């Protein structure tokens with residue numbers, strides 16, 4: 583655990599459940615990412631953790647931002663971001679939100695369909711637009727499936743149309759899925775983008791930007807490739823496909839910047855068994871699926887636990903949250919083991935919970951207070 587967070591928990595013993603996040607670690611992660619991909623401009627995916635201290639720190643580092651709603655745009659502006667450093671990256675936007683963003687000076691918008699393109703043309707005339715294409719999400723532990731992006735052929739037609747509508751056909755984006763553990767996913771996606779660049783050049787539209795999206799993984803229970811491996815694979819593919827004519831490169835990291843900067847401190851509410859001789863104990867925590875651990879759905883993201891009894895003998899457990907909803911079971915099939923000495927009232931820590939935890943916490947499902955947050 584980050585020493586500064588351990589110290590904070592010791593000194594303050596904050597009420598649980600809470601997230602403690604080291605903003606300095608976010609800065610370190612930002613710098614590591616810039617070192618790995620020096621030619622790419624960083625657009626932090628705000629949804630990973632929209633806390634003001636994170637947005638301000640990143641603004642100070644000259645980061646840009648990928649916002650998915652007018653509210654996220656407002657949060658970036660409030661943190662001091664310039665409107666031209668904000669990309670409105672959601673392909674599904676309300677007209678009122680497009681108008682508000684345009685009036686606030688945001689000039690970059692994503693789309694993946696004709697109706698959305700028409701909305702942008704009407705309510706943000708002249709905007710720089712980029713089309714999101716469908717790519718493989720193989721290797722992603724939190725895939726984004728087919729909700730976003732369109733086929734290459736459609737992207738080609740829409741970029742031509744964008745120009746006809748008086749928009750600036752700026753570039754192409756993709757997202758290889760979150761917690762992407764395979765560098766090949768980016769290489770495959772870049773190859774598809776390069777084909778589009780060629781096709782569109784023949785159609786007289788010269789694109790200038792590739793948005794490589796997010797996906798860069800953090801370490802949970804299992805080792806993942808380092809950020810340098812992603813940097814090398816991405817730059818290799820970019821030079822292979824674009825040669826000396828490299829377009830502008832954007833990346834939209836979310837998880838990578840904030841994930842390992844945060845720790846959730848929680849309390850064990852109950853340790854029980856379903857039968858006297860059942861070897862599996864049920865460990866109920868005061869945080870669960872609705873308290874922010876949404877990414878445990880399908881046991882997709884597997885957090886690491888720290889307990890006061892680590893090192894002692896352990897046994898198999900099912901880990902669950904505190905609400906009266908049976909989907910509020912975190913891990914049943916992932917072979918989690920916890921110390922036999924673990925008991926009600928013990929504090930446990932969930933490591934690398936800085937991304938997609940506070941932002942997924944429900945307001946007060948079942949009366950449980952939303953996750954408290956401490957930025958240090």
Ligand SMILES: *Cc1c(COP(=O)(O)O)cnc(C)c1O
Nearest residue numbers: 627760761796797834835836837
């Ligand atoms: C969520 C999201 C991201 C961030 O993804 P990570 O896997 O957290 O890096 C980036 N871009 C878009 C468009 C997103 O929706």
